[in-house]
Amino acid sequence: MVLGTIVIVRAGGESSAAAAGRSEAQMLTLLHEPLACVEVLGRSVLQHAVERFRAAGVGAISVLIEQAPWLPTQVGCFPPTVDVQIVSDVDLAVAAALKVYAENGIEHVFVVQPNAHIEADLIGMFQFHRETRQPATRAFDREGALDLWMVNAAAAQTVSAEFLLPSLAPPSPSFYPVKEYVRRLSHPRHLRRLVEDSLRGLCQMRPSGREIRPGVWIDQGAQIHKRARLVAPAYVGCNSRILEDTLITRFSNIERNCYIDYGTVIEDSSILANSHVGIWLDVCHSVVQGNRLFNLGRDTMLEISDPSVIRRNGHAARESKMLSSTLFAPWASAVDFSASGVTRVDKKEHSPAQSAG
Amino acid sequence: MRNSGPVVVMQLPQQLNHLAVGLFMNELQPLLEADRPRIVLDCSQIAHLDSAGVEMLLQCTEEVMKRDGDLKLADLSPYASVILELMRVDRLFEVFETAQQAVQSFHAVPAHSIPQSEAWYSPAYGALGDLEAAS
Numbered sequence: 001m002v003l004g005t006i007v008i009v010r011a012g013g014e015s016s017a018a019a020a021g022r023s024e025a026q027m028l029t030l031l032h033e034p035l036a037c038v039e040v041l042g043r044s045v046l047q048h049a050v051e052r053f054r055a056a057g058v059g060a061i062s063v064l065i066e067q068a069p070w071l072p073t074q075v076g077c078f079p080p081t082v083d084v085q086i087v088s089d090v091d092l093a094v095a096a097a098l099k100v101y102a103e104n105g106i107e108h109v110f111v112v113q114p115n116a117h118i119e120a121d122l123i124g125m126f127q128f129h130r131e132t133r134q135p136a137t138r139a140f141d142r143e144g145a146l147d148l149w150m151v152n153a154a155a156a157q158t159v160s161a162e163f164l165l166p167s168l169a170p171p172s173p174s175f176y177p178v179k180e181y182v183r184r185l186s187h188p189r190h191l192r193r194l195v196e197d198s199l200r201g202l203c204q205m206r207p208s209g210r211e212i213r214p215g216v217w218i219d220q221g222a223q224i225h226k227r228a229r230l231v232a233p234a235y236v237g238c239n240s241r242i243l244e245d246t247l248i249t250r251f252s253n254i255e256r257n258c259y260i261d262y263g264t265v266i267e268d269s270s271i272l273a274n275s276h277v278g279i280w281l282d283v284c285h286s287v288v289q290g291n292r293l294f295n296l297g298r299d300t301m302l303e304i305s306d307p308s309v310i311r312r313n314g315h316a317a318r319e320s321k322m323l324s325s326t327l328f329a330p331w332a333s334a335v336d337f338s339a340s341g342v343t344r345v346d347k348k349e350h351s352p353a354q355s356a357g
Numbered sequence: 358m359r360n361s362g363p364v365v366v367m368q369l370p371q372q373l374n375h376l377a378v379g380l381f382m383n384e385l386q387p388l389l390e391a392d393r394p395r396i397v398l399d400c401s402q403i404a405h406l407d408s409a410g411v412e413m414l415l416q417c418t419e420e421v422m423k424r425d426g427d428l429k430l431a432d433l434s435p436y437a438s439v440i441l442e443l444m445r446v447d448r449l450f451e452v453f454e455t456a457q458q459a460v461q462s463f464h465a466v467p468a469h470s471i472p473q474s475e476a477w478y479s480p481a482y483g484a485l486g487d488l489e490a491a492s
Contacts, residue, residue, distance in 0.1 A: 213427070214462050214463065214464075215451075215462070226422075227422070229418075229422060229449065231448065231449065231450065231451055232451055232462070247448065247449060249448045249449070250448060265448070267448050
């Protein structure tokens with residue numbers, strides 16, 4: 001094994017230099033956890049980054065997560081071959097990991113901070129790095145430098161991990177141009193763009209679950225009422241429940257364990273994992289996480305205290321039991337409603353259009 | 358009316374008012390009652406669309422949904438586009454620039470065959486380890 005990868009997840013979600021450039025107000029508008037750890041279309045950018053390296057044949061992968069009040073929900077989701085560590089000082093941990101790699105004969109190490117979804121040609125970058133004979137190569141695209149490096153593990157020992165910080169970068173690192181798809185993640189709107197691009201097929205990132213009909217993706221355990229309408233492209237994540245007369249439309253994604261209540265319209269919006277959206281709402285151009293709603297049109301974040309409007313969906317299981325299972329077409333049956341045996345139990349006639357209006 | 362395999366493409370009349378809706382529905386009704394109806398309504402000719410026309414579109418949607426089918430709109434005329442947007446019902450439909458695109462969207466290959474439990478990135482650029490070993 002001669003190649004390794006270190007994936008860094010900082011508590012702030014971005015490199016120190018980038019974070020220093022942000023105003024406090026901008027930082028407050030960010031969601032609960034780094035955007036790289038937020039699941040979109042079933043998996044986080046962090047998971048995608050790890051999976052890309054695995055698919056490329058990189059055997060040794062370390063994920064270093066800076067200690068923070070939050071912990072990425074995906075910590076337990078990595079394969080056993082991926083070494084996941086919660087660390088207090090990321091820079092020290094990177095240096096230690098590089099040392100371990102060097103001692104184990106791993107010469108070249110990718111270092112990545114997944115504050116962008118990067119679909120770089122990894123083999124091209126590796127070849128470029130070897131040809132330039134520099135201790136470190138950094139990727140960049142048209143918008144500037146990216147937090148994707150390839151370093152010589154042994155050489156990195158002499159300069160410590162500080163070269164990973166832009167302010168302390170060596171005077172002449174080589175720069176590898178990335179021509180493939182890159183989506184930086186520093187604002188909730190970038191999540192929406194990533195979702196759109198994925199659903200349009202503009203990047204390699206694919207929604208998890210199954211495409212039950214063209215453009216409509218449903219993940220395991222999702223339950224969608226027969227009278228709910230999903231207009232492609234759309235995604236409904238694991239164990240989410242979409243109630244009667246709801247409308248999910250225009251590149252909207254409902255992530256894991258969400259609950260979209262009766263008659264609500266979700267248009268051009270992302271409902272992030274574990275969110276409950278109340279009845280008869282019209283959610284447009286927004287990102288919702290728990291009781292926070294970020295409206296992209298107005299660039300405003302609202303924290304809504306009324307739990308009947310939006311809230312964290314901590315009671316999904318209990319609500320699940322309260323509702324009769326006959327109301328829903330389970331995921332397996334969602335592929336073929338006609339065979340699901342789901343009967344209409346609605347007593348009041350409402351078309352989805354009336355709900356939307 | 359023209360058939361494109363299992364997808365039916367229908368041209369909506371120029372005047373989609375109360376009178377025209379009745380005539381059009383007579384033609385459309387048998388298709389709506391089919392199993393999994395897949396219908397594309399070509400809206401290019403619409404020069405007048407009133408509430409009866411919009412209600413017909415919603416009714417058709419409801420009917421195809423009941424039967425696990427789908428209804429898509431294609432080539433919306435500017436007039437129809439504005440009316441649907443004004444009434445906020447445009448978001449209920451998948452709208453395509455041409456009827457052909459709408460038909461093709463029904464035929465898009467679903468990704469059923471791709472095993473989702475495995476790596477979802479194919480090693481498109483080859484394995485780095487292989488390159489390293491070869492060198």
